[in-house]
Amino acid sequence: MSRKALITGSSRGIGRAIAISLARDGCEVYIQYATGHEKAEEVRRLLKEEKLPVHIVQGDLTDTASVKKILEQTGEVDILVLNASIQIRNKWEQITVEQYEKQMTCNFLSSLLLMQGTVPYMRRNQWGRIITIGSVQERKPHPDMLIYSASKAAQTNMVTSLALQLAPDGITVNNIAPGVITTDRNKAALSDAGYTQKVRESIPAGFFGRPEDCCGIVRLLCSDEGRYITGQNIFVDGGKGIR
Numbered sequence: 690m691s692r693k694a695l696i697t698g699s700s701r702g703i704g705r706a707i708a709i710s711l712a713r714d715g716c717e718v719y720i721q722y723a724t725g726h727e728k729a730e731e732v733r734r735l736l737k738e739e740k741l742p743v744h745i746v747q748g749d750l751t752d753t754a755s756v757k758k759i760l761e762q763t764g765e766v767d768i769l770v771l772n773a774s775i776q777i778r779n780k781w782e783q784i785t786v787e788q789y790e791k792q793m794t795c796n797f798l799s800s801l802l803l804m805q806g807t808v809p810y811m812r813r814n815q816w817g818r819i820i821t822i823g824s825v826q827e828r829k830p831h832p833d834m835l836i837y838s839a840s841k842a843a844q845t846n847m848v849t850s851l852a853l854q855l856a857p858d859g860i861t862v863n864n865i866a867p868g869v870i871t872t873d874r875n876k877a878a879l880s881d882a883g884y885t886q887k888v889r890e891s892i893p894a895g896f897f898g899r900p901e902d903c904c905g906i907v908r909l910l911c912s913d914e915g916r917y918i919t920g921q922n923i924f925v926d927g928g929k930g931i932r
Contacts, residue, residue, distance in 0.1 A: 691742075693766045694911070695719045695759075697750065697803070698773030700729035702872035703822060706900035707770055707907050708732060708743075714908055717742040719763045721773065723749040750799040751775060751791050756806060765810035768911050771800045772822040774840070776874065778833045789836050796840035801847065808860065817860035818911045821848055822903075823922065825868040828930045841866075845922050852920030861919035863910050868926025870898045894927030 693716065699708040700722035709732065712718045718736070720743065722729040729745040736743040746762040748755035750773050775795040777788045800821060811817025823841040830838035845864045852862040869875065869888055879885045879897075889895065903925050909915045924930045 691715055691717055692768055692911075693717045693719070693763070694768035694770065695721060695746075695763050695766045695803075695807070696770040696772060697721045697799075698723075699770075700725055700732060700745075702874060703867060703870060703900045703903050704770070704772035705732055706904050707772065709736065710901075710904040710908055711768070711770075711911060712736050712741045712743055713739070714911075716768065716911075718744070719766070720745045721759060722747060723751075723773070750795045753794060753799060753802060756799055756802040760803070760806045766807055767811065767814070767816065768818045768820075769803060769807050770820045770822070770907065770911075771803060771844075773799070774822070774837070776834060776837045778831075780833060781835045784836060792836045793840050793843075796837070797843050797847070800844055804851065808855065808858075811860045812855075812858045815859040817855070817858070818915075819848075819851070819855075819860065819862045820907055820910055821845065821862075821864045823864045823866040825866055825924060825926045825930045827866055827922070828924075848922070849920050856919055859916075861910065861915065863919060864922045865903060865906060865910075866922055866924045866926065866930065867903050868892065868898060868924065868929040870900055870903070872900060891932060892927040892929045893932055896927065898925065898927060 694711050696708040698704040699720045708718045748759040775792045826838035827842045848862050848864045
């Protein structure tokens with residue numbers, strides 16, 4: 690049976706790779722984006738060329754009103770992958786209320802609201818998959834990303850709570866915590882050779898991950914074969930989180 694999957698922040702980076710992977714596994718996917726319509730269209734065109742069912746939906750998850758708008762476009766979904774996040778670098782002494790609210794709304798509150806909007810259908814169907822995309826910073830917080838790392842830790846705590854509550858309904862809830870992944874978000878920081886070497890040396894595997902490295906575990910968790918895995922925080926980080 691074909692499953693419907695909503696992947697937030699999926700016009701680029703890790704979300705894009707996950708959306709393509711799930712589509713190729715037979716899911717009808719919804720590509721959500723906030724800005725950059727053309728990048729979302731690129732993903733849609735790629736999957737349409739492969740004759741796979743794909744849709745794009747726009748909504749800014751820093752604005753909670755967008756959650757209802759997004760769900761009106763997708764309808765009921767079987768799989769929810771919460772990948773969208775905002776990351777603002779700043780010294781902790783200089784963090785503003787606006788920066789806090791923007792990151793916490795996108796990274797935590799909108800995740801909660803999307804779960805509230807999608808779980809009723811999953812409960813009725815006695816089948817559902819929810820995956821949040823966290824960060825190695827839950828364990829190794831970057832000194833200039835206090836709110837980002839805190840929001841990811843909060844999201845994972847929510848996963849633990851909801852996994853216990855939703856397991857009787859056939860719904861699994863898990864978190865994936867990527868390490869250093871080569872996406873456009875990291876492009877500027879990793880253009881500094883000295884910084885790049887320092888970061889690479891902090892990874893036991895000795896190399897940076899690619900967005901596609903996050904797809905295998907997501908595919909498992911979204912499948913029937915992953916039905917007995919819930920409430921887990923799985924690091925995809927080359928060992929960085931344990932060093």
